Amino acid sequence: MGCSGSFYYYLLISISVxxxxxxxxxxxxxxxxxxxxxxxxxxxFHSQSLSLDPVVKMPLDRAKPLAGRRRLxxxxxxxxxxxxxxxxxxxxxxxxxxARDGPGSEMGGFTRILHSGRADEFMEEIPTFVxxxxxxxxxxxxxxxxxPWAFVQWLRKADIQEEYILMAEPDxxxxxxxxxxxxxxxxxxFPFFYIEPKKYEHVxxxxxxxxxxxxxxxxxxxNSPVIIEKExxxxxxxxxxxxxLAMKKDPEADKAFGWVLEMYAYxxxxxxxxxxxxxHKDFMIQPPWDLEVGEKFIIHYTYGCDYDLKGKLTYGKIGxxxxxxxxxxxxxxxRNLTLPPDGVPQxxxxxxxxxxxxxxxxxxxxx
Numbered sequence: 001m002g003c004s005g006s007f008y009y010y011l012l013i014s015i016s017v018x019x020x021x022x023x024x025x026x027x028x029x030x031x032x033x034x035x036x037x038x039x040x041x042x043x044x045f046h047s048q049s050l051s052l053d054p055v056v057k058m059p060l061d062r063a064k065p066l067a068g069r070r071r072l073x074x075x076x077x078x079x080x081x082x083x084x085x086x087x088x089x090x091x092x093x094x095x096x097x098x099a100r101d102g103p104g105s106e107m108g109g110f111t112r113i114l115h116s117g118r119a120d121e122f123m124e125e126i127p128t129f130v131x132x133x134x135x136x137x138x139x140x141x142x143x144x145x146x147x148p149w150a151f152v153q154w155l156r157k158a159d160i161q162e163e164y165i166l167m168a169e170p171d172x173x174x175x176x177x178x179x180x181x182x183x184x185x186x187x188x189x190f191p192f193f194y195i196e197p198k199k200y201e202h203v204x205x206x207x208x209x210x211x212x213x214x215x216x217x218x219x220x221x222x223n224s225p226v227i228i229e230k231e232x233x234x235x236x237x238x239x240x241x242x243x244x245l246a247m248k249k250d251p252e253a254d255k256a257f258g259w260v261l262e263m264y265a266y267x268x269x270x271x272x273x274x275x276x277x278x279x280h281k282d283f284m285i286q287p288p289w290d291l292e293v294g295e296k297f298i299i300h301y302t303y304g305c306d307y308d309l310k311g312k313l314t315y316g317k318i319g320x321x322x323x324x325x326x327x328x329x330x331x332x333x334x335r336n337l338t339l340p341p342d343g344v345p346q347x348x349x350x351x352x353x354x355x356x357x358x359x360x361x362x363x364x365x366x367x
Contacts (some may be wrong), residue, residue, distance in 0.1 A: 116130070339353070
């Protein structure tokens, strides 16, 4: 999975140009609005088949899908090489393989985009692309900033056969086969209640100025889960990266958006490039707040699940029974986790059963 010497040279040049350009913008106190074009006002992107981002060069001349082909999408997950991310990726990939060939599936290949800059021991178990992290200090302790930069590298370097991409995360469990939910040039995305563009219009106008459109053009989404045309993502990814870095540098934006800053940056990047999103509430559930799996496609276990032995939720207080991914930051969860007590919602029970099935069947889990 290594890169050739010439690619490293090109990569270093790209990083240098990006950082120098960004620093020059900040130093001159020039607003960023003229640096991030949309599909409608296209001063930096050429209308020809080969287009370039103004800061990080991204070739966009990719083959069009053949007539009559199924609309397969490639699932991509960014991750570090930490124990915490790795065990989640192993579980995620186990369930991806089980769902891929099911009825109605349009799931194609899978890639773990490992942004540690080096291979790890799971390269043979999980299809992996090794990406370089941002230069030291660039993420300012917010490791998620490596996600858009990793996507930029993967989209530029990898041979991705599918014409669509599903951006997913390590803490996603695929419950059933996923069809291509995008349609008519629109991406498909999950709406997050805590992404509120209207509430933060004053801050967002620094990155999405009024001449680009109404604030409602910014959808209440992050980059994941999103199913999007590969060509559209190739346009968005460098802008997503640059807006993320700019937001992190801006004290007001950093304070307003906190740990979801990179999600806002993706939503802004998508809007700047004129890519709309079909909002699919059934895309995924998030226990313990969502109680039933129903017809959803993904379980996102980002929140801790804490209950007393009578099955009552004790959120904010460690329960007598609990499942929280953060309990396993330095070691993988053991096989055969204790199931929740009676009365706990079906979504949480399903989550734990699916983790248990994966860990029981993944070779060398305990090792």
